[in-house]
Amino acid sequence: MNMKTKRVDLLIIGGGPAGLAAACAAREAGVTNLLILEREDALGGILRQCIHNGFGLHTFQEELTGPEYAARYIARVQELGIPYECGAMVISLSPERRAVYVSRTEGIVAVEAGAVILAMGCRERPRGALGTPGWRCAGIFTAGTAQKLVNLEGRMPGKRVVILGSGDIGLIMARRMTFSGAKVLACVEIMPYSSGLKRNIVQCLDDYGIPLLFNHTVVDIHGRERLTGVTIAEVDGKKRPIPGTEQEIACDTLLLSVGLIPENELSAMAGVALSPATGGPVVDETLATNVPGIFSCGNVLHVHDLVDFVSAEAARAGEMAARFLSGEKTAGERIPLIAGNGVSALVPEVLSKRPEADVTFMFRPRAVYRNARIAVFRGGKQLAVKRARILAPGEMAEITVKQDAFCESEGELTVSVEEVGA
Amino acid sequence: MKRELTCIGCPMGCRLTAEFNGTEVTEVTGNGCAVGARYAREELTNPKRMVTALVRVVGMERPLSVKTEAPIEKRLVFDCLAALGAVAVAPPVRIGDVILENVLGTGVNVVATEDIGG
Known part of the structure; x- marks a missing residue:
């Protein structure tokens, strides 16, 4: 062509x-x-x-x-x-x-x-990735789509809103929908903690009396043409809904922040x-x-x-x-890194044999750790260590290894987290 | 009177308990560091918020994003939004242009946060 x-x-x-x-x-x-x-x-x-x-x-x-x-x-x-x-x-x-x-x-x-x-x-992540039941009715948006509609196009997605997931975009949209005249009824989070920033929980939910329900999820979606409500329920430790805890919330809009x-x-x-x-x-x-x-x-x-x-x-x-x-x-040959205990989404994931500068590793902690220690090991030798008062999946953590530390060591590289107690 | 609040200083999110007599915070407990005590004092005696909002643009469907140049008293947030609801600006608008002067007598201007038109 x-x-x-x-x-x-x-x-x-x-x-x-x-x-x-x-x-x-x-x-x-x-x-x-x-x-x-x-x-x-x-x-x-x-x-x-x-x-x-x-x-x-x-x-x-x-x-x-x-x-x-x-x-x-x-x-x-x-x-x-x-x-x-x-x-x-x-x-x-x-x-x-x-x-x-x-x-x-x-x-x-x-x-x-x-x-x-x-x-x-x-x-x-869209609705389809969640496996929620119910009709494909109007009124279900990702939080970012709603944000685009309101902030860039001057349209309101709905008036009575439930938010599934407590990511930062969902929290920010709880406040924006409230500012724009909607009633936000609840923010429902399946985990026992939020991946959103504390500041956003306080200033986007607490400020407007919007309840944040941990260990809860949406188990049913009602409405055929337009959303008429959702059923939420508490979940157990394995994220399975607990029978008998269901409650229905009448709403015309469900925002997903998942x-x-x-x-x-x-x-x-x-x-x-x-x-x-x-x-x-x-x-x-x-x-x-x-x-x-x-x-x-x-x-x-x-x-x-x-x-x-x-x-x-x-x-x-x-x-x-x-x-x-x-x-x-x-760089020629590259060495894979091992995401050790408590470490997910490690970047970089591979390393040149001889890095030319200090290297900062970024990752998401797998859970909430208090008084934690982040460490990088290579072949049993500790290359770097760092204390942190708190680590949470919602906040990216990082640790830097000095360039010369790489030169003086051989073997597999592991980044890991452990709790060390107060 | 005891007041409960969550510190926003860091991800710890310490649950703070403050003794507040209506004008002054006399004691803060539950805070892991000095940030918590300072936050509780400010939040109870003089809570302030930045307001970011949207105003209508003459001849366009899309709105214009605006902000208060500085935080205003928290209790004035919805009055500020109502005042902005009555505003319609004519393009072109440039970042930093004053959209509403001295909103609600706070001494704080509301300014545009984006360019529109022209």
Whole structure:
């Protein structure tokens, strides 16, 4: 097929916080021929609809709303003259770093890239993944969809709302729906704890008297054309509903805030190895995937708590891609890491034999640990240790290993957590 | 009078019990560190919140996102939202443009947090 073909040194797929920060860093590191492709009509990604404040304390030392945080990076992209296309959706990516995108203005376009940064972000776990019974009636939305409807399109999804799951987007939407005139009846969480921030539980639920029901879930959905109510029930230790605890709540809207999934269809097409633990690409400490010249950062790599950390990680991916393009040899053999006791979603998951800098490992604790100790071991030798007053699955934990520690040790690397008592 | 609250200082989420006489916090217990005591004092004597909201845009279906430039008294949050409900702005609007001056006499302006139009 005779399609328009562009050649760039660096292609960045996704114009959200990760793509923007990666592009700026790569440009600053000397990459001039680069391109950001964004499928929405504007840059900024999910930040555009996150109109609440709380972004940027680490990056800018001030508290911004999502659109304000995005605007700072967009301004920088424009200042640096970085080319971007909006309304441009990448539909394929090959291991040879050839991408094809579709755009209303350009049609079908191929891009041959010297390096690619995957920055596609994540999407929400949908109703279909939950196995809830009931008709496919209207009135059931993921929290992020409701957020888009309210904040970007000026529409109200409903008036009487139940929220399933207590992730941060669900909590934020409890307050937004209340602000917009809806009555939020309850937030129902199957776990005995919330994955959301304490601040959000207090300021989005407690402030408005919205009950947060732990160890509860939705067991039935009522309504044929439009949702008319849900039945909730308490669950036991194995998350099975306890008979006799059912109660029905009349509502016209159910919002789902039950987890985020990195969006890696393109990565898989390009032969990028994906991790069952994170749902994202397996990367080494340079954010390089197993496919030479393809890097990954942000929520497509692993779901972050704070956009500030996404920006920092993405900037590193931009620098690493620039180094790759300048011809620096990539790491040869890579050592797999072991996620030990209490550690899930470990990033990086593999390591070069000789890391060239200190390496920070990020992970999600499997449970709530008080007075915990995080440690990195290699062949019985402790490379790093860190105490933490509290670790919880809702907050990403990290530990840094000094570069020289790697040189002085051999064998398998394990990151683990244990409780050490008060 | 005893008041119960959850500290938002860190993920510990300490359950705080504060002795509050209506004007002053005389004692805080349950806090793991100094942040909890400070939070209980502020939250009981002078609770404040940032308000982020949406206002209508003339000639457009989509709203404009706005925020109070600084936190305002918590008890004024819904009055602030009501005041913003009466506002309709005409594009173009730039980030930082004042949308509502000195909202409810708080001395705090409500400003745009995004660009719209033009």
